[in-house]
Amino acid sequence: MNPPPALPLRLGTRGSPLALAQAELTKAALIAAHGLDPADILIVPVKTTGDKVQDRPLAEIGGKALWTKELDRALAAGDIDFAVHSMKDVETIRPAEIAIAAILPRADVRDRLIGAQGVEDLSEGARIGTSSPRRAAQMLALRPDCRIKTLRGNVATRLAAVETGAVDATLLAAAGLDRLGHGEIGAAIATETLLPAAQQGAIGIETLAERAEIRALLGALDDQASALCVAAERAFLFALGADCHSPVAALAEIADGVMTVRAQILTPDGSDAVARAASAQAGDDPEKIAQDLAVTLYEGASPALRALFAW
Numbered sequence: 011m012n013p014p015p016a017l018p019l020r021l022g023t024r025g026s027p028l029a030l031a032q033a034e035l036t037k038a039a040l041i042a043a044h045g046l047d048p049a050d051i052l053i054v055p056v057k058t059t060g061d062k063v064q065d066r067p068l069a070e071i072g073g074k075a076l077w078t079k080e081l082d083r084a085l086a087a088g089d090i091d092f093a094v095h096s097m098k099d100v101e102t103i104r105p106a107e108i109a110i111a112a113i114l115p116r117a118d119v120r121d122r123l124i125g126a127q128g129v130e131d132l133s134e135g136a137r138i139g140t141s142s143p144r145r146a147a148q149m150l151a152l153r154p155d156c157r158i159k160t161l162r163g164n165v166a167t168r169l170a171a172v173e174t175g176a177v178d179a180t181l182l183a184a185a186g187l188d189r190l191g192h193g194e195i196g197a198a199i200a201t202e203t204l205l206p207a208a209q210q211g212a213i214g215i216e217t218l219a220e221r222a223e224i225r226a227l228l229g230a231l232d233d234q235a236s237a238l239c240v241a242a243e244r245a246f247l248f249a250l251g252a253d254c255h256s257p258v259a260a261l262a263e264i265a266d267g268v269m270t271v272r273a274q275i276l277t278p279d280g281s282d283a284v285a286r287a288a289s290a291q292a293g294d295d296p297e298k299i300a301q302d303l304a305v306t307l308y309e310g311a312s313p314a315l316r317a318l319f320a321w
C-alpha cells in the first residue's frame with residue numbers, strides 16, 4: 011500500500027494564462043476524481059526559459075527543454091508534487107527520473123485561423139503572424155502568396171496583433187482558445203487541410219517516477235485513448251529526431267478501435283512536403299507503427315527535406 015500523499019498537493023505549472031487555465035482544469039479533475047477539497051491542491055506557478063524570452067522565435071533560442079526545465083527542477087527539489095504541461099511543448103526525450111503519469115482526455119486537435127473564414131479566403135499577399143515553423147511552412151504550401159511575420163507571445167498577444175492590424179491573420183490551437191474561453195474566435199481548419207502539431211490539444215501530468223503514491227493518484231485522470239495517441243505521436247517525433255520547433259505535423263486518432271497516424275514534413279518555405287499515413291492492425295504496437303511511419307516519410311522525402319532531419 012502507498013502512504014497517502016501529504017496535503018496540500020502542490021501542482022506546478024507555467025504562469026501563462028493558458029497554463030493557469032490548464033492547471034485549474036487539472037485541479038478540478040483531481041477534486042472530482044478523489045473527492046478532495048479545493049484547499050487540498052495548491053497551484054504553484056514556475057517561470058520557464060520559454061516564458062522569459064519573448065522577443066525571438068523559439069527555434070532560434072536553441073536551448074533545450076524551454077518549457078520543462080524549471081518544472082523538472084522543482085519536481086526534483088521536492089518543491090512541487092507534479093507538473094501540468096501542454097504535451098505539445100514537452101520534448102520526446104525526458105529525464106529518466108520523470109514519468110508521464112496521466113494524459114487528460116484530448117481536446118479539439120485542430121488549429122483555428124483568426125482573421126479569415128478559411129485559408130482560401132485570405133487576401134492576396136496576406137501577412138500571417140506565427141512563430142511556428144510548422145504553421146509557417148503549411149501556410150506557404152497552401153498559399154504561396156502569403157507572407158510570414160514572426161509573432162510570439164501568449165494567446166492574448168497574438169489575438170491583439172490581428173485586432174490592431176499588425177498582421178492579417180494568425181493560427182492558434184483550438185484547444186488553447188477554448189480553454190481560455192475564446193470558443194467563438196476564429197475558424198477551425200480541418201486536419202485534412204492543416205495537420206496539427208504532434209500532441210496538440212493534449213494535457214499531460216508529470217511527476218517523479220519514484221513517487222508511486224502520486225502516480226496512483228494522477229493515474230485516475232489518465233484517458234487511455236488519448237494516452238495511446240500521444241505515445242504514438244511522441245514515438246514518431248522521436249524516430250524523426252524532430253520536436254515542436256520542426257516543420258512537422260502528426261496526428262494519431264482512434265476510430266472503431268483502429269489507430270491511424272497521419273504525418274507530414276515540410277521544408278520551412280513550404281515548397282516541398284511529404285505526407286503519409288499508417289494504420290495499426292489488431293495486435294500492432296501503435297508506437298512501432300508511428301516509428302515505421304517516420305521511416306516511410308523519410309524514404310519518400312527529397313534531399314532538401316531529408317537534410318532537415320538528423321539522420
Ligand SMILES: NCc1[nH]cc(CCC(=O)O)c1CC(=O)O
Pocket residue numbers: 096097098099181182183184185186209210211212213
Ligand atoms: N506552443 C504554445 C502552445 N502550446 C500548447 C498550445 C495550445 C494548447 C494545446 O495544444 O493543448 C499552445 C498555443 C498554440 O499553439 O496556439
